[in-house]
Amino acid sequence: MAIIGIVAIDRNLAIGxxxxxxWHYSSDMKFFKQTTVGNAVVMGRHTWETLGSPLKDRMNIVLSSRTDGASGKxxxxxxxxxxxxxxxxxxRDLYVIGGAKVYQAFLPHLNRWIVTEIPLSVEDADTFMPSNFLEGFELYEVRQLDDELRAKFYERVSEARP
Ligand SMILES: NC(=O)c1ccc[n+]([C@@H]2O[C@H](COP(=O)([O-])OP(=O)(O)OC[C@H]3O[C@@H](n4cnc5c(N)ncnc54)[C@H](OP(=O)(O)O)[C@@H]3O)[C@@H](O)[C@H]2O)c1
Incomplete structure (x- = not known):
């Protein structure tokens, strides 16, 4: 069982x-689905609320201080x-699928990161990855998703700082 962060970032580390x-890139949506299906996904309540319904064929876990942050779904x-x-x-593996608060909370526990690089600088973005989120991780694979997008795979090479 591995714990894997999966995120799409723009040129300035914006995610939301x-x-x-x-943004909407069908190649990235397809890649996200292929990668996570059959596994568990954990997300924050805000991200859950943007979905509308659980992600199919995956165990959906919602992190929330509310007793029923996911309304039984x-x-x-x-x-x-x-x-x-x-x-x-x-x-199965556990995929940490965001948003920013949840990535931050799981950062010390991640074994791997999968990062899709979005070739944009989103104006007025309001949610970002921390600049050091790949500290202690090393690139081991790059996959081209389409003409524009590529996903980079990183694995942890040094222990997270407490
Ligand atoms: N680019 C990407 O790959 C990507 C992926 C996912 C999301 N996003 C974007 O990220 C943005 C949302 O991110 P966000 O940081 O605002 O929200 P979020 O992480 O999705 O949700 C935050 C909520 O999750 C719960 N939570 C988070 N950490 C917790 C912890 N350690 N313990 C208990 N509960 C915890 C809390 O819910 P309660 O208030 O109920 O306690 C908190 O208010 C959106 O714009 C979304 O589209 C981007």
């Missing part, structure tokens, strides 16, 4: 604007530790 993804857990306990009992 006005509570939404500020997904597993709601109140903290990172409880997600890690559940993930430890799974034979």
């Amino acid at each position: 604007k006005d509570g939404k993804l500020p 997904a597993v709601t857990l109140p903290n990172v530790r409880s997600v890690l306990n559940l993930a430890g009992a799974l034979t």
